[in-house]
Amino acid sequence: xxxxxxxxxxxxxxxxxxxxxxxxxxxxxxxxxxxxxxxxxxxxx
Amino acid sequence: xxxxxxxxxxxxxxxxxxxxxxxxxxxxxxxxxxxxxxxxxxxxxxxxxxxxxxxxxxxxxxxxxxxxxxxxxxxxxxxxxxxxxxxxxxxxxxxxxxxxxxxxxxxxxxxxxxxxxxxxxxxxxxxxxxxxxxxxxxxxxxxxxxxxxxxxxxxxxxxxxxxxxxxxxxxxxxxxxxxxxxxxxxxxxxxxxxxxxxxxxxxxxxxxxxxxxxxxxxxxxxxxxxxxxxxxxxxxxxxxxxxxxxxxxxxxxxxxxxxxxxxxxxxxxx
Numbered sequence: 001x002x003x004x005x006x007x008x009x010x011x012x013x014x015x016x017x018x019x020x021x022x023x024x025x026x027x028x029x030x031x032x033x034x035x036x037x038x039x040x041x042x043x044x045x
Numbered sequence: 046x047x048x049x050x051x052x053x054x055x056x057x058x059x060x061x062x063x064x065x066x067x068x069x070x071x072x073x074x075x076x077x078x079x080x081x082x083x084x085x086x087x088x089x090x091x092x093x094x095x096x097x098x099x100x101x102x103x104x105x106x107x108x109x110x111x112x113x114x115x116x117x118x119x120x121x122x123x124x125x126x127x128x129x130x131x132x133x134x135x136x137x138x139x140x141x142x143x144x145x146x147x148x149x150x151x152x153x154x155x156x157x158x159x160x161x162x163x164x165x166x167x168x169x170x171x172x173x174x175x176x177x178x179x180x181x182x183x184x185x186x187x188x189x190x191x192x193x194x195x196x197x198x199x200x201x202x203x204x205x206x207x208x209x210x211x212x213x214x215x216x217x218x219x220x221x222x223x224x225x226x227x228x229x230x231x232x233x234x235x236x237x238x239x240x241x242x243x244x245x246x247x248x249x250x251x252x253x254x255x256x257x258x259x260x261x262x263x264x265x266x267x268x269x270x271x272x273x274x275x276x277x278x279x280x281x282x283x284x285x286x287x288x289x290x291x292x293x294x295x296x297x298x299x300x301x302x303x304x305x306x307x308x309x310x311x312x313x314x315x
Contacts, residue, residue, distance in 0.1 A: 001273050001292070001294065001297070001312060002248040002310075002312045003247075003248050004297065005301070005304075005310060005312075006248060008301055009306065010301075010304065010306065010310050011308075011309045011310065012248065012309075012310040012311075012312060013248070013249050013250065013251045013309065013310065013311050013312065014248050014249070014250045014251070014311075014312050014313070015250075015251055015253060015256060015270075015311050015312065015313040016250045016251065016252050016253065017253060018313040018314045018315050019272075019274070019284075019285065019286060019313055019314070019315055020315060021253045022253050022286055022313065023284075025253045025254060025257065027253060027257050027286070027287075028286075028287040029284040029285060029286055029287055030284065030285060030286075030287045030288070031282060031283070031284055032283045032284065032285055034281070036291060037280075037281065037283070040121065040138070040139070040142040040143075040173075041142055041143060041146035041173070042146075042173045042174040043146070043149070043170070043173050043174055043175035043176065043179070
């Protein structure tokens with residue numbers, strides 16, 4: 001995806017290790033806002 | 046095979062229970078064969094049919110319940126993990142969830158007869174928050190059907206047990222061949238993907254601490270951190286890098302139109 005973005009003219013980089021490495025390094029995270037969540041079907045609803 | 050059958054004769058109940066429990070939690074052991082052998086042992090009077098039935102059903106329900114709890118603990122992460130091999134994980138997750146939602150109850154009734162599905166149905170039911178009582182009821186019906194079917198084969202055709210055992214052995218060899226071919230195909234597919242996307246290695250990479258330092262400096266306003274995970278947005282309480290936004294991988298053209306061109310984009314996944 002980063003490659004596609006660069007092809008489109010964006011200055012894109014990839015974070016090595018992703019969210020796991022970010023978390024391991026003790027960097028701040030936030031809870032995904034409720035309206036950003038994708039609601040898949042569940043049997044409980 | 047013969048050793049397995051003689052084991053059933055000698056250790057009977059404990060072997061049947063352990064074999065079926067092992068298969069129920071996803072290990073590649075011949076539970077169907079154990080049930081056939083158990084049925085034959087019951088027909089010959091070596092073992093008691095009601096005890097075999099109770100142990101077999103109990104072992105499967107215990108194993109399935111453990112997988113159900115695992116699924117409910119892992120949430121959508123489980124489906125995300127399974128969909129990693131898909132060419133479009135996002136689509137795989139959405140379609141699988143919809144499909145199991147529509148057919149999940151019926152699937153639980155026949156899942157035991159379908160290799161692969163037998164181990165996946167209970168954790169999916171857990172992931173999708175099927176009430177435990179409902180899961181247990183459906184699973185009990187499916188498990189009973191399975192145990193009676195294979196146990197019944199052994200009970201009715203005990204004189205043909207050697208033939209049945211040879212059939213299972215042949216089926217086992219076929220299954221092994223299928224697994225080997227599927228593994229080779231998967232490795233070949235990954236190699237093809239690697240070769241196809243080798244060009245992506247030219248995308249510059251940044252270490253976490255390097256980015257963290259930039260965010261704390263005056264450059265922060267020129268930086269946009271972008272979450273490109275194909276899953277991870279399905280469970281309440283899911284987290285992401287502070288201040289990041291999400292790009293929906295399936296809607297890339299539309300998403301690109303909304304991205305600022307005056308900022309550096311730092312992409313991450315799991």
